[in-house]
Amino acid sequence: xxxVTRGAEPFAALYGRNARAxxxxxxxxxxxxNWAVMVSGFFEPVFxxxxxxxxxxxxxxxxxGPDGQPISYxxxxxxxxxxxxxxxxxxxxxxxxxxxxxxxxxxxxAMLQTSLGPMDVALGEIFMALFRGFLYAVGFMVVMLVMxxxxxxxxxxxxxxxxxxxxxxxxxxMAVTSYLKSFQxxxxxxVVMLPMFLFSATLFPIDVFPTAIQWFVQAMPLWxxxxxxxxxxxxxxxxxxxxxxxxxxxxxxxxxxxxxxxLRALFLR
Amino acid sequence: MPVIVARDLTKxxxxxxxxxxxxxxxxxxxSFGLLGPNGAGKSTTMRMIxxxxxxxxxxxxxxxLDPAERGPEVRAHLGVxxxxxxxxEELSVRDNLIMYGRYFGLPYxxxxxxxxxxxxxxxxxxxxxxxxxxxxxxxxxxxxxxxxLVNEPKVLLLDEPTTxxxxxxxxxxxxxxxxxxxxxxxxVVTTHFMDEAEQLCDRLxxxxxxxxxxxxTPRQLxxxxxxxxxxxxxxxxxxxxxVVAQVEDIGSRIEVLPDRVLIYTDDGEGALEAVTTRGLxxxxxxxxxxxxxxxxxxxTGRSLID
Numbered sequence: 001x002x003x004v005t006r007g008a009e010p011f012a013a014l015y016g017r018n019a020r021a022x023x024x025x026x027x028x029x030x031x032x033x034n035w036a037v038m039v040s041g042f043f044e045p046v047f048x049x050x051x052x053x054x055x056x057x058x059x060x061x062x063x064x065g066p067d068g069q070p071i072s073y074x075x076x077x078x079x080x081x082x083x084x085x086x087x088x089x090x091x092x093x094x095x096x097x098x099x100x101x102x103x104x105x106x107x108x109x110a111m112l113q114t115s116l117g118p119m120d121v122a123l124g125e126i127f128m129a130l131f132r133g134f135l136y137a138v139g140f141m142v143v144m145l146v147m148x149x150x151x152x153x154x155x156x157x158x159x160x161x162x163x164x165x166x167x168x169x170x171x172x173x174m175a176v177t178s179y180l181k182s183f184q185x186x187x188x189x190x191v192v193m194l195p196m197f198l199f200s201a202t203l204f205p206i207d208v209f210p211t212a213i214q215w216f217v218q219a220m221p222l223w224x225x226x227x228x229x230x231x232x233x234x235x236x237x238x239x240x241x242x243x244x245x246x247x248x249x250x251x252x253x254x255x256x257x258x259x260x261x262x263l264r265a266l267f268l269r
Numbered sequence: 270m271p272v273i274v275a276r277d278l279t280k281x282x283x284x285x286x287x288x289x290x291x292x293x294x295x296x297x298x299x300s301f302g303l304l305g306p307n308g309a310g311k312s313t314t315m316r317m318i319x320x321x322x323x324x325x326x327x328x329x330x331x332x333x334l335d336p337a338e339r340g341p342e343v344r345a346h347l348g349v350x351x352x353x354x355x356x357x358e359e360l361s362v363r364d365n366l367i368m369y370g371r372y373f374g375l376p377y378x379x380x381x382x383x384x385x386x387x388x389x390x391x392x393x394x395x396x397x398x399x400x401x402x403x404x405x406x407x408x409x410x411x412x413x414x415x416x417x418l419v420n421e422p423k424v425l426l427l428d429e430p431t432t433x434x435x436x437x438x439x440x441x442x443x444x445x446x447x448x449x450x451x452x453x454x455x456x457v458v459t460t461h462f463m464d465e466a467e468q469l470c471d472r473l474x475x476x477x478x479x480x481x482x483x484x485x486t487p488r489q490l491x492x493x494x495x496x497x498x499x500x501x502x503x504x505x506x507x508x509x510x511x512v513v514a515q516v517e518d519i520g521s522r523i524e525v526l527p528d529r530v531l532i533y534t535d536d537g538e539g540a541l542e543a544v545t546t547r548g549l550x551x552x553x554x555x556x557x558x559x560x561x562x563x564x565x566x567x568x569t570g571r572s573l574i575d
Contacts, residue, residue: 012339028368113349117341
């Protein structure tokens with residue numbers, strides 16, 4: 001009997017087909033407050049761009065762009081900062097934020113007392129994280145435009161690509177959160193994220209590293225995000241660009257599958 | 270046809286058997302209690318009823334559905350009041366009711382009127398626009414209960430509904446729960462307060478260490494496991510144990526607690542007379558009717574509230 005129901009409705013235990021309500025709640029909260037939090041997430045990459053791009057850029061001068069042409073240092077790091085900010089936002093939302101709402105605000109506990117299932121909560125929260133990422137990406141593009149760093153119409157694709165990067169990191173991040181039991185363990189996430197930002201050819205070209213380290217960096221997701229953004233910023237598209245995009249498509253598919261398989265462990269504990 | 274049926278229900282965490290093979294049935298419209306000390310497995314049982322915790326073994330049917338397989342559908346019929354309030358601190362009092370209704374997929378046209386009705390029920394009509402954080406403990410508890418009614422549930426699960434409230438707030442809450450009972454809502458209540466269990470429950474199970482120790486109406490349980498009256502004597506902390514030998518034969522049973530001696534008898538006044546004629550002069554003495562606390566003490570050898 002139980003086996004029959006399981007076969008007939010594989011998602012009946014986890015999905016109430018109402019992720020929309022979780023999204024409604026997210027927008028209601030955004031409308032009423034949280035502007036300080038929203039705005040701080042926008043300014044972080046902008047500050048990096050001003051300090052590094054203009055400040056440090058004055059010392060560095062021009063560097064070689066993806067198509068072999070010289071570009072300003074600010075134009076070199078701006079796409080990398082956008083990729084990093086998409087990563088950081090997605091990781092923050094899918095680890096700290098999920099963990100806090102799960103353990104301390106008990107928001108998800110309340111949601112799961114209703115006819116929502118873990119899948120509704122996960123989908124709704126990922127959507128809200130992407131919406132936030134979308135706002136940041138648009139804001140950052142405007143800054144790049146004002147600073148004269150956008151030179152190709154392809155650059156408009158940097159916005160959807162920022163979302164793709166965010167889906168990849170958020171889906172994996174949520175699955176990782178299902179294994180975490182304390183805030184101390186969250187620090188481990190930071191230990192992975194910071195070096196990834198510093199060494200993924202974000203602030204300097206990858207060829208400063210010895211070959212072995214280059215391979216390692218090229219295996220990391222952020223490097224692909226950075227290269228993808230850089231190609232789009234100047235409109236230099238080739239097979240490698242498609243490869244970087246494919247990396248994130250595969251990462252997102254695996255991440256969503258991984259998170260879906262961990263929903264019970266994440267929410268029903 | 271019972272609305273909830275649990276058979277051999279088990280939850281194991283590592284080597285801790287939090288719920289250790291319990292069986293119970295709850296009839297429609299009944300007010301059913303799970304009485305036991307903290308850590309007995311009451312909340313764990315409640316969460317398995319709602320399907321928000323995976324059981325390790327046994328079976329469970331709520332309104333004919335297995336909550337582990339059909340959680341969202343089962344919970345559409347349930348109202349849940351958790352042990353710790355989990356109100357949405359980022360929303361106003363009224364929006365807490367409305368958004369919670371949205372989680373059930375209910376339309377705004379229904380929810381706007383329902384929210385007003387529930388605010389009145391919770392005596393919070395004038396606080397609708399306030400932030401949840403500004404409410405007192407009793408108000409939060411009433412709001413949590415009001416929120417659990419937004420989907421007009423057939424079954425209301427109340428986990429320690431009045432823990433942490435002052436006596437007046439408790440009585441207000443009990444009054445609200447009586448009204449629900451009157452209109453036919455099935456109540457499932459966990460508590461470690463015997464007076465709450467006696468007030469609210471038609472029938473209850475006494476749980477200790479994940480097992481059911483006894484089952485019945487409060488009156489049946491008291492009749493089966495205790496005497497009609499109890500004589501409570503206090504001789505002072507260091508003397509209680511010393512006088513036991515001298516009063517042992519007076520009642521049908523005697524319990525020595527750290528702060529008092531309990532003599533179980535059907536005639537409390539007679540027992541007190543017997544104590545004083547033996548030349549003993551307790552600091553205080555009290556004759557009272559047996560309660561569920563005495564049942565619990567008898568069944569487990571421990572008090573409910575440590």
